[in-house]
Amino acid sequence: MDRFWQKCARCARTVRFSLNGRCACGGTLLVQYDLERIRAAVRKSALKDRPAAMWRYKELLPIARERSIVTLGEGWTPLLRMKPLERKLGIRYIGVKREEQNPTGSFKSRGFASTISLLKEHGIDYVAVPSNGNAASAMAAYAARAGMRAAAIVPRDCPGIIIEGCLRYGAATYVVDGLIHDASRIIEEGAAEQGWFHAGTLKEPGRVEGKKTMGLELAEQLDWKLPDVIIYPTGGGSGMIGMWKAFQELLELKWIGGKLPRMVSVQEAGCQPLADAMRTGAFVPPAAEEVTSKPTGLRVPNPPDGELVVHIIKQSQGTAIGVTTEQIDEAQKQMGRLGISSSPEGAATLAGLVQLREAGWIRPGESVVLFNTSHADKYVSWTPSAAVPVVRSYSELRQHQQQTGGS
């Protein structure tokens, strides 16, 4: 029997493992492991002798051979208790998972450590990603580490420091006059001609598995007792899917027991399809002209499997909320005054916590973990030192390549 395979989260069909993340039915193919066998082979108490990195959970990652692993030193980020916030908000426990301490300065390191390892193992040599920014620079860094070519397509208003990261790591970098799904469309159109492997959210099985390690780590760092509430800044949703999957696996492994956390998605009010879907019961992505939120990882009008994210939130008895730009700015300042370099996305989780505490949805005796997904530094308004081509379509990208003789 194979060590891992895939199962559709929608139609439950089981398939042999491949790099494809989409089921014929339109659902998401999630990786499955022989958890009985892992339970017999690994004791959770033995994990402490393993490296302080996400690869301590190697049995729960879909890389067949250890030598395929592409690492830059990701994972096992600090979980920092925030006593001043606990006192201020009247909550028993508040922890911040400091994902900005990953190698590329964001939580995206995890997904691409896993995905690039997988692609390397399967002989892929050119990877492309549509991204609001941090995924693009993480892809570029891990591809560089693997000796793989990379192409990054990000929105025109992507923070300059993040674009600069893509260039530094050597990715062919384009900005698109549009949103993240416009970037994805360009990659879909060009994939065959360019030889791109499309590593967009949920296109392949690696990213969810890498993100899953956030949930595994959280459990281990809290001595296998999960918090009552997890507040997570949600764009494409692979982190929510990954963490929820982690908790299911931990239950099956009997490494945890009891109640799972209520999962909360926070988005910015100008683009909050998840909050809207929770309210109306139907998933209706906003039209591009309705999207008014800032250029952050939260701005994903049409996540590839929003239904699955909503399903998880409901199953966990969680919620999805929108917070305003002003609330995010205020929360970012508050995090700074507590010594934390917080991205707008990370700050949004604090804004969400304040809102849910005021509404009584989070109670005084509960424990809450916020995910600070990236550094504040990345979001200053800065123009990259090199000119980056602006494209509206794949044909414009192709035209640019022909004019410059580049790739």
Next chain:
Amino acid sequence: MDRFWQKCARCARTVRFSLNGRCACGGTLLVQYDLERIRAAVRKSALKDRPAAMWRYKELLPIARERSIVTLGEGWTPLLRMKPLERKLGIRYIGVKREEQNPTGSFKSRGFASTISLLKEHGIDYVAVPSNGNAASAMAAYAARAGMRAAAIVPRDCPGIIIEGCLRYGAATYVVDGLIHDASRIIEEGAAEQGWFHAGTLKEPGRVEGKKTMGLELAEQLDWKLPDVIIYPTGGGSGMIGMWKAFQELLELKWIGGKLPRMVSVQEAGCQPLADAMRTGAFVPPAAEEVTSKPTGLRVPNPPDGELVVHIIKQSQGTAIGVTTEQIDEAQKQMGRLGISSSPEGAATLAGLVQLREAGWIRPGESVVLFNTSHADKYVSWTPSAAVPVVRSYSELRQHQQQTGGS
């Protein structure tokens, strides 16, 4: 007997522990521990059960009570092997210690975790530091975490992103029309009136001890076998002093044995007092108008105890070299193409490695560790979002305070 005390590195005088880092003779007071007792109490093999943070070495840090510890999740940064560089340069082992993954995005987190803990323990409530940047933002973050006031004074050409960090963490922030020693002079002048505790390099014993953990970690991460060569980007030199001190303590603890690494200081050619001192035998700091290097942590014309740094380099059979701005830029690009976000200071260590390998000073069979002290992101040319007062003296700073009613 006290758990720790201090001893002058120059005159060998032993004194009771205090916050003072300077001996009456002008030498540096270094913290001493009862290593016999620690050796009896702690087995090195037991360290693996401790948190993945610099506080795993708490017995070797001068904080008396655990509740004094101010932490943001610092230390236990990845040591990443660089096989493509090994092949390219023909060297058996090259590792990069990724210090940019510390909470404030630089190695300065370690020194200030230790110093701010110490100051908290001793009841200090207002701390000030002269800095080329990363020390200032680290001080600001840890002071914020401790609920302590902080004042940062940095050169006028300090990278804007780093100044922005100081502001974010809530420090009173000034830029001085001069170099780091001009900032130090202002703090000395204002200390009594403002109530500042001067936490400049080697002014107090905490910073060296915090930096020391880089050496302790390196030993443990390499299974207690130190590399042949350590290349370290050197400004004030407390990292060199700290790591060398770490190795002496590890020898006394019998946690390591055998030969210690040759310690290499890399500086930028436009301000290389250590390289000059190694060549000429005398320590003569360059005059301000002779300093032509970029605004990085390397630009310290007159380190507070340059003699001690030179002594350590010689004792280790190491060397000090200068590399050009162009070599640093080229090395930074090379690091980027290998997936590493490298500050100019970190990149300087690669430039130094290339130079020493070409000169035959590093041989093919040797092992080398480079310290990447900070993220590339911090060094883009960007202006902080808030106006920061420019001062040339303490009286100008005082004038500014009176005009704005601020502090």
